[in-house]
Amino acid sequence: MANQIAANFAIAGGEAAARATAEHIRQFWNSRMIAAMGDTSGLDPIAAAAFAQLRIDG
Amino acid sequence: MLTEPQPYAPQADFGTPEAVSETMVALTIDGRRLTVPAGTSVMRAAALAGGAIPRLCATDSLAAFGSCRLCLVEIDGMKGTPASCTTPVAEGMAVRTQTPRLQRLRRGVMELTISDHPLDCLTCSASNDCELQDAAAQVGLRDVRYGYAGANHLDAAADASNPYFAFDPAKCIVCSRCVRACDEVQGTFALTIAGRGFDSQVSPGGESFLGSECVSCGACVAACPTAALEEKSIAAIGKPERAVITTCAYCGVGCAFRAELRGEQLVRMVPWKDGKANHGHSCVKGRFAWGYAHHRDRITTPMIRERIDQPWREVGWDEALGFAAARLKEIKARHGAQALGGITSSRCTNEETFLVQKLVRAGFGSNNVDTCARVCHSPTGYGLKATFGTSAGTQDFDSVMAADVILVIGANPTDAHPVFASRLKQRLRQGAKLIVVDPRRIDLVRSPHVAAAHHLALQPGTNVAVLTAMAHVIVTEGLVDEGFIAARCERDEYQDWARFVCEPRHSPEALAAVTRVPAGDLRAAARLFASQRNGAIYYGLGVTEHSQGSSTVMAIANLAMATGNIGRAGVGVNPLRGQNNVQGACDMGSFPHELSGYRHISDGATRALFEKDWGVALDPDPGLRIPDMLDAARDGSFRALYIQGEDILQSDPDTHHVAAGLAAMECVIVHDLFLNETASYAHVFLPGSSFLEKTGTFTNAERRIQMVRRVMTPANGLEDWEVTQALARALGLDWRYDSSAAIMDEIARLTPSFAGVSHERLDAEGSLQWPVDAAHPDGSPVMHVDGFVPGPNGKGRGKFVVTDYIPTDERTGLRFPLLLTTGRILSQYNVGAQTRRTDNSIWHEEDLLEIHPTDAESRGLAEGDRARLASRTGETTLRVHVTERVAPGVVYTTFHHPATQANVVTTDYSDWATNCPEYKVTAVQVTPSNGPSAWQEDYADLTARARRIAPAA
Ligand code: SF4
Numbered sequence A: 001m002a003n004q005i006a007a008n009f010a011i012a013g014g015e016a017a018a019r020a021t022a023e024h025i026r027q028f029w030n031s032r033m034i035a036a037m038g039d040t041s042g043l044d045p046i047a048a049a050a051f052a053q054l055r056i057d058g
Numbered sequence B: 001m002l003t004e005p006q007p008y009a010p011q012a013d014f015g016t017p018e019a020v021s022e023t024m025v026a027l028t029i030d031g032r033r034l035t036v037p038a039g040t041s042v043m044r045a046a047a048l049a050g051g052a053i054p055r056l057c058a059t060d061s062l063a064a065f066g067s068c069r070l071c072l073v074e075i076d077g078m079k080g081t082p083a084s085c086t087t088p089v090a091e092g093m094a095v096r097t098q099t100p101r102l103q104r105l106r107r108g109v110m111e112l113t114i115s116d117h118p119l120d121c122l123t124c125s126a127s128n129d130c131e132l133q134d135a136a137a138q139v140g141l142r143d144v145r146y147g148y149a150g151a152n153h154l155d156a157a158a159d160a161s162n163p164y165f166a167f168d169p170a171k172c173i174v175c176s177r178c179v180r181a182c183d184e185v186q187g188t189f190a191l192t193i194a195g196r197g198f199d200s201q202v203s204p205g206g207e208s209f210l211g212s213e214c215v216s217c218g219a220c221v222a223a224c225p226t227a228a229l230e231e232k233s234i235a236a237i238g239k240p241e242r243a244v245i246t247t248c249a250y251c252g253v254g255c256a257f258r259a260e261l262r263g264e265q266l267v268r269m270v271p272w273k274d275g276k277a278n279h280g281h282s283c284v285k286g287r288f289a290w291g292y293a294h295h296r297d298r299i300t301t302p303m304i305r306e307r308i309d310q311p312w313r314e315v316g317w318d319e320a321l322g323f324a325a326a327r328l329k330e331i332k333a334r335h336g337a338q339a340l341g342g343i344t345s346s347r348c349t350n351e352e353t354f355l356v357q358k359l360v361r362a363g364f365g366s367n368n369v370d371t372c373a374r375v376c377h378s379p380t381g382y383g384l385k386a387t388f389g390t391s392a393g394t395q396d397f398d399s400v401m402a403a404d405v406i407l408v409i410g411a412n413p414t415d416a417h418p419v420f421a422s423r424l425k426q427r428l429r430q431g432a433k434l435i436v437v438d439p440r441r442i443d444l445v446r447s448p449h450v451a452a453a454h455h456l457a458l459q460p461g462t463n464v465a466v467l468t469a470m471a472h473v474i475v476t477e478g479l480v481d482e483g484f485i486a487a488r489c490e491r492d493e494y495q496d497w498a499r500f501v502c503e504p505r506h507s508p509e510a511l512a513a514v515t516r517v518p519a520g521d522l523r524a525a526a527r528l529f530a531s532q533r534n535g536a537i538y539y540g541l542g543v544t545e546h547s548q549g550s551s552t553v554m555a556i557a558n559l560a561m562a563t564g565n566i567g568r569a570g571v572g573v574n575p576l577r578g579q580n581n582v583q584g585a586c587d588m589g590s591f592p593h594e595l596s597g598y599r600h601i602s603d604g605a606t607r608a609l610f611e612k613d614w615g616v617a618l619d620p621d622p623g624l625r626i627p628d629m630l631d632a633a634r635d636g637s638f639r640a641l642y643i644q645g646e647d648i649l650q651s652d653p654d655t656h657h658v659a660a661g662l663a664a665m666e667c668v669i670v671h672d673l674f675l676n677e678t679a680s681y682a683h684v685f686l687p688g689s690s691f692l693e694k695t696g697t698f699t700n701a702e703r704r705i706q707m708v709r710r711v712m713t714p715a716n717g718l719e720d721w722e723v724t725q726a727l728a729r730a731l732g733l734d735w736r737y738d739s740s741a742a743i744m745d746e747i748a749r750l751t752p753s754f755a756g757v758s759h760e761r762l763d764a765e766g767s768l769q770w771p772v773d774a775a776h777p778d779g780s781p782v783m784h785v786d787g788f789v790p791g792p793n794g795k796g797r798g799k800f801v802v803t804d805y806i807p808t809d810e811r812t813g814l815r816f817p818l819l820l821t822t823g824r825i826l827s828q829y830n831v832g833a834q835t836r837r838t839d840n841s842i843w844h845e846e847d848l849l850e851i852h853p854t855d856a857e858s859r860g861l862a863e864g865d866r867a868r869l870a871s872r873t874g875e876t877t878l879r880v881h882v883t884e885r886v887a888p889g890v891v892y893t894t895f896h897h898p899a900t901q902a903n904v905v906t907t908d909y910s911d912w913a914t915n916c917p918e919y920k921v922t923a924v925q926v927t928p929s930n931g932p933s934a935w936q937e938d939y940a941d942l943t944a945r946a947r948r949i950a951p952a953a
């Protein structure tokens, strides 16, 4: 699911795409679903960067 | 005024349609002076002045025809006796409606008519409600000189083939109103007057009404002045004694009806002429298919069981609610609030939906509330909010009458939104141009007197590619409305978007490989859309139910902004909503991440407003969506679900996934009219009330809020909002609503766009279109007139969003070479729980699989053969219908019957932004088969067991 979201924002380009993906997930996902993602390094790089941001922002 | 039941009287009929004009004309009728708009007929003017010129062929839903010659009048300075229905008023005209000469002429006309009409008025089902009787009384008919000795049609056989109305040619006066209603109002052209002179007769073409093109809309029945075309229920029950205005509970058109009753027995539903969504028209569902409300399958007693493998036990309300509350509390104590959730229904009223989400947020303590709108129009919410700032269609239905070019994409209005489709066809017959984007050749592409200028039969799943290619043509060929964009939209975002669509890879030629739409057609369609003054876009589930549903909605919004088609009549972006209250369910805060009025749950100020009103703290974290709840149920963290008026097992994709999720829960409460498919997994069944048994509001696809009114006592004793309130009270919440009006007051208090809405106002004004607030005190037929709704960034400018085409993960391959897409048909409604329980089944006994002749032939399948339909997810069997409506490589079916279980086959792929399931694209294989699939057999067995009810002890 996260990869699919990232793919749809990818056109915005690296950093911006990751920000948009993170914001989208923050708006629509329950925080426990975000926490339950566990190791996200295997995801598409944009999605992985988005989760890294979400973790920093808490 | 509308609240109180009215004693029965036919709806007012002014003889000819209303004329709209700025110019007013003064005249005198029988010495009375009056002023009416230019273009008004003398007949209508006389009716407006309180008179009634006798008439037979005229009625105000149809253009004047001037054939019966009963409505003659004398006009000073005019020779002869002109027909008042076809004579327009003129300044200074002096009209006399009653003179000895007129009386003599009219009697002659009446005598001729009556000489071929039976005189058994006393036993006629239309007696006392018949315009022929009225006319005879008005002209003072006292005897019939011609007698019945001559040839007549009194023995002609009646046609009772339609389940809901009968045609008795003996009572027909050949006024042709029915023929004209079918042509002008409905647009089906099913009827003709066959023969000439004395031999003329109404003919449905073909053997009978049932065997004809007739779609059973009832327009001809409503127009008929006699008992020749009449509802069978009138003959069976008798003339109604009172009428209550209410709203259809089937689709998002939201037709207003008069429920006409004797005592508490519903005699018929007649479309209400003053209904602003339907203007007196209807379709077969709302008009006739209400028998389900008293079907013997309906459950009216609460039931409980410890485990779902046990039979149900009938109990009283207190016991059922106590049992449910105890389980909910116990689960909450053990697993926390997040283990509880609820599902609201777009079939229920705004008030009921609001209460269910309030129960979840304030009572359960989680935001785990979702709605089945998730599975149909959630991408509309997301996409229109991102671009226009708010989640709603921009126009009222009447707006279509000002459109010059109409783009219909992923919608099949003649089947799914029939009353709107009739309006659309009226406009097309007036000359507006039509572009259809749909994998299937839907009826609109070619039907009597309507033909699409372009049908882009795209490969399912490529909507975004087609819309991007259209945008490419519009931008590269300089067809953009620069003025609109400069004045109304964010400049930078527009430029990013324009640069993106101009890339050569988005040209129709480049994209034809994936869309399979010939580039020339696509270019011509784009030019046509951009070149007309008013371009309107209408779309449906064929847009939203895709992995890029939200992107498609945004691509549509981009196209409308680029061509300047926003903010006036005749233009706009119009989602055609599926169920009656999809719009309302979304407005009322049914989604886990937002409160009513589309305000995010993390917004502290909004939350504070609700917390103060409700006296509880709310969780700022978005809750779980339906698929998330089902996943969480399987891993044990989600355990209790209250489902009002929905059948998620049948309507949600990937039935296996839903079944496994439900089976893992400890407390499933189903609140519905019937033991639906989901109830097989329920522990508590709370009987629901039908739309005839409760008061509240629905909001249709044009944001129009209309009253639903209780016309009879609920069979279960309680309206649905009362049941939700009782459950809340059993859980210890101190709710004290004394009426659904009090709930609406709370909604208005907490929701800015509903600020001016109340039942009192709706009773007085009929309907209101939100936003109804300080800036729009009387509501908003057209949105974004002077600027877009200011979004969170507060600027009120339209936002272009770049929508990149990303193919779905669902691919055809060697094993699954065909693409399945799904839809619905006119006579049935969604999962069919209502319509299957009416005579509508006569038109649709089972779901059929449409397949192109070449695909059928290569598989050795012929019309009517049983086929196995398999996808990566599951398989089912159904009969095939071989047709060129679908392109080679594409198959199509409906999902109205549980035995078919088409959703066993669909996957759980979904829209990237909203998780709206991808019903419209599934890779499948079709092979010959000789019987039901193993799943169908298991399922039939399971359902039978799960529905057992223990005999009363
Ligand atoms: S069936 Fe009714 S409406 Fe039609 S021509 Fe006969 S009388 Fe007129």
Ligand code: SF4
Residues within 6 Å of the ligand: B178, B181, B182, B186, B188, B189, B190, B191, B213, B214, B215, B216, B217, B218, B219, B220, B221
């Ligand atoms: S019911 Fe509707 S479609 Fe059928 S003949 Fe009458 S007007 Fe035409």
Ligand code: SF4
Residues within 6 Å of the ligand: B248, B249, B250, B251, B252, B253, B254, B255, B278, B282, B283, B284, B285, B286, B287, B417, B418, B419, B420
């Ligand atoms: S189903 Fe829709 S179109 Fe038909 S009567 Fe009801 S609201 Fe109108």
Ligand code: FES
Residues within 6 Å of the ligand: B054, B055, B056, B057, B058, B065, B066, B067, B068, B069, B070, B071, B083, B084, B085, B086
């Ligand atoms: S009503 Fe005017 S001619 Fe029939």
